[in-house]
Amino acid sequence: MTEPTPSVPFGDTPHARCVFYRRVCDLPARIDPPELGRITVASGHLAALVLPSALAHAVHTDLQHCYRRDAVPALGPVLSHPRSGRWTFLIRPDFPDDTALFTELFRLHISLTHPGTTLALPSPTDRDTHFRRWIHLPHNPFRPAAHTVLDSIRACTARTGWLRTSTLGPRP
Structure with missing residues (x-):
């Protein structure tokens, strides 16, 4: 279901990874805390949608097909969080401030980051791939x-019936 972790071209230290994130990806990454080597980025000029992995996999595939069909990039950076079963899509912070949209996302178990939210990025000091x-x-x-x-x-939700999946558990 998932792919092997791609290699990062700038080396495998937290500092080198931050340089790659900053220079190549325009992600304002920093090492926080330095003694652990965790790499974070504060959302501001980026946002994120965090989806359940099954839905995220379908969306990832759909966005790949959109690119092939339209010859316009549709897929940006995507992170997996294996322990929580969720994926994060990094996007532009251009979503509307719309209560109906937030309600729709809530029903699908999707989180949307707000400006200032701190996101953790994959770091070479992560003990294994179970984190990010x-x-x-x-x-x-x-x-x-x-x-x-x-x-x-x-x-994807229209095709798979994701909305019809009960989130309330069994009925009495």
């Missing part, structure tokens, strides 16, 4: 527009 790993490694500053990923989420 890249599904789609960034190779440049590109991040898709929020509506691109939201349209893909809607297309």
Whole structure:
């Protein structure tokens, strides 16, 4: 279901990885805390959608097909969080401030980061790939527009019936 972690071209130390994230990907990464080597980025000029992995896999595939069909990049950086069973899509912070949208995302178990949210990125000091790993490694500053990923989420949920899945548990 998932791919091997892609290699990062700038080396395998937290400092080198931060340089790669900053220079190549335009992600304002920093090492926090330095003694652990965890790499973080504060959302501001980026946002993130955090999806359950099954839905995220479908969205990832859909966005890959959009790129092949339209010859316009639709897929940006995507992280996996194997222990929590969730994936994070890094996007532009251009989503509308719309209560109906937030309600729709809530029903799908999708979180949307707000400006100032701290996101952890894969670091060479992560003990193993059970914490964070890249599904789609960034190779440049590109991040898709929020509506691109939201349209893909809607297309995937319509095809799979994701909305019809009960989130309440068994009925008495």
